[in-house]
Amino acid sequence: MFEENPANLAAGERNEEAMPAAAAGTATPRDEGISSQPSEPATPVTGGGEAEPSAARAVAVAMAGWLVPGLGHALLKMWGRALAIFLTVGFLVYLGAGMRGHVFEPGGEDAFARLGYVADAGTGSFYFVARALEISGSDVSHADGDYGTRFLATAGVLNLLAALHAYEAARGRKA
Amino acid sequence: MVPLHFSHLQSLLLFALVISLAFGTLGRRKPIERVKYAAWSFAMFVLVGIALGWLMYPFSR
Numbered sequence: 314m315f316e317e318n319p320a321n322l323a324a325g326e327r328n329e330e331a332m333p334a335a336a337a338g339t340a341t342p343r344d345e346g347i348s349s350q351p352s353e354p355a356t357p358v359t360g361g362g363e364a365e366p367s368a369a370r371a372v373a374v375a376m377a378g379w380l381v382p383g384l385g386h387a388l389l390k391m392w393g394r395a396l397a398i399f400l401t402v403g404f405l406v407y408l409g410a411g412m413r414g415h416v417f418e419p420g421g422e423d424a425f426a427r428l429g430y431v432a433d434a435g436t437g438s439f440y441f442v443a444r445a446l447e448i449s450g451s452d453v454s455h456a457d458g459d460y461g462t463r464f465l466a467t468a469g470v471l472n473l474l475a476a477l478h479a480y481e482a483a484r485g486r487k488a
Numbered sequence: 489m490v491p492l493h494f495s496h497l498q499s500l501l502l503f504a505l506v507i508s509l510a511f512g513t514l515g516r517r518k519p520i521e522r523v524k525y526a527a528w529s530f531a532m533f534v535l536v537g538i539a540l541g542w543l544m545y546p547f548s549r
Contacts, residue, residue, distance in 0.1 A: 397513035401506055408502065411492035446489050457492070460499040467503070471510055478514055 371483035378476035380437040385479030398475045405468035406439045410446035414461020415453055429462070435469025496541075504533035 378385020383399030386392075410416070417429035434440055443465055452458045494502065512526025 394513055397510060401510040404506055408492065408506075411489055412494065412499075413491060448489070449491075456496060456499070457494060460494070460496075460503075464503065467507065471507070475514060 367484065371480050374483040375476045375480035378479040379435070379472065382437060382439060382472045382475065385476055386482070389479060389482055391479075391482065394475075394478075398472070402436055402439060402468045402472045402475075403442075405464050405471070406436055406443045407446070409461040409463075409465035409468065410443045412457040412461030412464065413447065413449070413452040414458055414463070414465045415451040416440070416443050416447060416465060429466060432466035432469040435471075435473040436465070437472060439468065439472075500534065500537045504530050504537070508533060 386395035508530035
């Protein structure tokens with residue numbers, strides 16, 4: 314059901330099959346057809362000097378995952394996790410907005426409001442979805458609204474956690 | 489959108505279910521481990537939530 318290919322997680326691992334022959338200088342005739350790239354990243358994962366490209370890629374993956382929940386994992390071809398994150402964050406935002414939870418705005422007057430905004434903004438683009446869904450505004454005078462506020466904050470924190478997870482996976486660390 | 493109304497227990501169960509599924513999917517790789525971890529998280533969320541509720545009960549009045 315939730316299958317992904319761990320071999321594709323680390324940056325640069327995708328070329329693993331083609332690399333041994335090229336690295337050993339024993340390129341087959343078929344390889345020679347694409348031999349205009351003789352130094353295809355030789356050691357992106359197993360050490361070596363080029364750490365910056367994979368770090369930049371990992372940051373880009375994490376940013377994508379933050380902006381659109383699940384996109385970071387989708388870029389790493391971790392389809393099951395991407396779908397789970399998208400659906401979970403989306404469902405929590407839908408529930409939170411439906412329960413008329415409070416969506417915090419930037420520039421809150423106290424620390425809790427600012428912290429709440431950070432949590433809500435963790436949903437990335439879904440923050441605006443939550444605001445669009447709450448056409449009649451929040452209502453925290455009932456337990457529903459209070460729970461809705463927590464649901465929205467949880468969606469944001471969960472998405473930040475997922476973005477961090479995508480970053481770790483893109484760096485080739487165990488995820 | 490249509491306002492949603494849930495009781496405290498329904499909210500707790502819904503929250504525990506959704507977050508447990510996400511934890512299971514994110515935290516484990518093999519399907520059977522995911523199911524076990526999600527079930528464990530769900531049980532812990534619900535049990536700890538109810539236990540905390542009862543612990544706070546004497547202070548609610």
